[in-house]
Amino acid sequence: MKNVFPFSSSLMTDILAWTRNRILGGQDPTHGAQSFAALEPVLGGSITAEGIGGAAAFDLFKDVIVPSTRPFGHPTSLSYVASAPSQAALSFDAALGAAGIFAGNWDGGAGAIHAENQALSWLADLAGWGDTAGGVFVAGGTLGNLCALHAARDWKSRQGPRPQRWAVLCSGEAHSSIRAAASVMDVDVIEVTPDETGRISGQAARDVWQPNVFAIVANAGATNCGAVDDISGLADLAEEHDLWLHIDGAYGLAAIADPQTRPVFAGIDRAHSLIVDPHKWLFAPYDSCALVYRNAADAANAHGQSAVYLDAVDKTHWNPSDYALHLTRRARGLPFWYSLATHGTTAYGEAIATTIATAQKIADGIDQMEGLELLLGPQLSVVLFRPKDMSEQMMEEWAEENRRSGALLCLPTTWHGQKVFRLCIVNPDTDAKDVLETLKTLT
Ligand SMILES: Cc1ncc(COP(=O)(O)O)c(C=O)c1O
Missing domain, CATH: 3.90.1150.170 (Aspartate Aminotransferase, domain 1)
Known part of the structure; x- marks a missing residue:
């Protein structure tokens, strides 16, 4: 086969050997960010007309790039929300990269999408949702929240007259991405004051609710304090006013997998959408956020794209591009699926x-x-x-x-x-x- 970009097979072996050692040996906790001034003299000249060669570029990767990153996967990394990918997920991620799967639509990635959907179904089942549930893996919780809120506003807009300004109701402890999503969507944010522990109740939300609200966001693990909001009380309010209830569980909703902890999320079966990041507490590598809708058809109405060049796409199957703001995507949910399939729920x-x-x-x-x-x-x-x-x-x-x-x-x-x-x-x-x-x- 003709190859415009020949590459040494012994270097391939070296890269795979490094990959294996890294997975087995784990990250070095003393690694961390370096200044621009330190990095520029070493990395600054790496793009040249002739190329520096695979060996030199890989040396830069292992000797300069990797040591200049924060080891969030190390067990002593307890800030922000770190990551703890399993060895199975990491090994598989390398294979997934090599497979080069296009997972934006069924035509391109049927097998991968079917497997990703198995993992999404596990989450939907834990939430107590039925056969109409479904979704997609997006890059992170920020995008997941935006996509869910876009679907929510689209759904609410179809129900009747639109107010001058839409608003989303959330906790004062809501993640910054909710404000970011509201800014992109040009909607207002109504904050509910949390209690001493960072939790909001249905009653506190009812006290500040206004008729222009289209969605309530419930924290299922607030980032700063771990609080889980009163999801049942918020579901009552949502049902009273025909509002979309979205669960931001990017960090904490993973705990629904633990039967002892599951009851803290009571009421989630009445929510319309949820997110949870496998790259946080579900032992998968970056980057993946599971975005699941209780009734996936609502999201397809909001997110589906059409274009003449896409007319050939088979619309009778599950097309992940219909469920979030994206078209081309890697099957980023597959390392999570592999780890879950390997080890079991x-x-x-x-x-x-x-x-x-x-x-x-x-x-x-x-x-x-x-x-x-x-x-x-x-x-x-x-x-x-x-x-x-x-x-x-x-x-x-x-x-x-x-x-x-x-x-x-x-x-x-x-x-x-x-x-x-x-x-x-x-x-x-x-x-x-x-x-x-x-x-x-x-x-
Ligand atoms: C509750 C919550 N929501 C959303 C996000 C944003 O997720 P991401 O960093 O994957 O975009 C985070 C991140 O820590 C979070 O904790």
């Missing part, structure tokens, strides 16, 4: 229960440690605490020192106007004892 539930138990052990340890004050949690797997006698500057310095040494990635956040530390555990390999040893250095 029971192992998934157990792994999530393990992380919740780890969060509880850490919270208990903090509570017992003189010099530390446990402020909240764990809510799902988020813990907020503060050192009693430490200035904000000392907190920043402590966080930076431990990040650099690779002992712990634990960064400050703000809670009720105060600088505090936040831990968010998504990795079943995180060791509570190790974390508490490091936290002792705060006292």
Whole structure:
């Protein structure tokens, strides 16, 4: 076969060997961002007319690029919402890249789409939704929220007269992506004041509801504090006024896989859409957000694209491009499907229960440690605490020192106007004892 871009097969072997070692050995917790000034002299000249060659480019990747990234997949990475992809998911992701599947429509990716849909059905079943449910994997929770809200407004617009300005109702603890989506859609945001734990009730939402609201967004694991809103109460309000109820579970809805935790999401069966990111707490690599609609046909009305060059696409099958703002896509849900198919749903539930138990052990340890004050949690797997006698500057310095040494990635956040530390555990390999040893250095 003619090959305009020949590539050495021994280099291919090297790349695969590196990939294998990386998956088996895991990430280096001392890696982290480098400055532009440090990176530019090494990477700046990498694009040339003749090419630098595969070996030199791969050396740059393993020796410069990878060490200049934050190891979110390491068990000591407990800030933001990290990631904990299984070895199965990582290995499979490499194979998926090689397969080069177009998964925007059924014609291009039938087998892959069918498998992705198996994984989406598992989530829909956990939510208690029936056969009309379906969706698609998009790049992340931000896009998932936007696409769900676009479908919601389209659905509501079909029901009657449109107000001058649409509005979405959400918690004051809603993720920043809800505001970002509202800005893209040019709609207002009505915030509901959460309680002490960061949760909003149906009654609190009812108190601020206005007739121009088209959707309510419920947190199923608020990013900063782990709160799960009163989904049942919000569903009551949604049903009273024919509103779309969307569940932002990008981080926390993964916990629905744990039978012990599932009841905190009561009422989700009455929601219209949900998102959950497998790249957060469902042991899959970047980037994937499962976007699922209770009645997928509503989303197809909003998102389906038509163009003459697309007339040949078989419309009788499931076309993922109909369910979000995209056309071409990789089958980004497949590493999640592979990991779930490999290990089974029971192992998934157990792994999530393990992380919740780890969060509880850490919270208990903090509570017992003189010099530390446990402020909240764990809510799902988020813990907020503060050192009693430490200035904000000392907190920043402590966080930076431990990040650099690779002992712990634990960064400050703000809670009720105060600088505090936040831990968010998504990795079943995180060791509570190790974390508490490091936290002792705060006292
Ligand atoms: C609750 C919640 N929603 C949405 C997002 C955005 O997800 P992504 O970063 O995948 O766009 C996050 C990210 O942490 C989140 O925690």
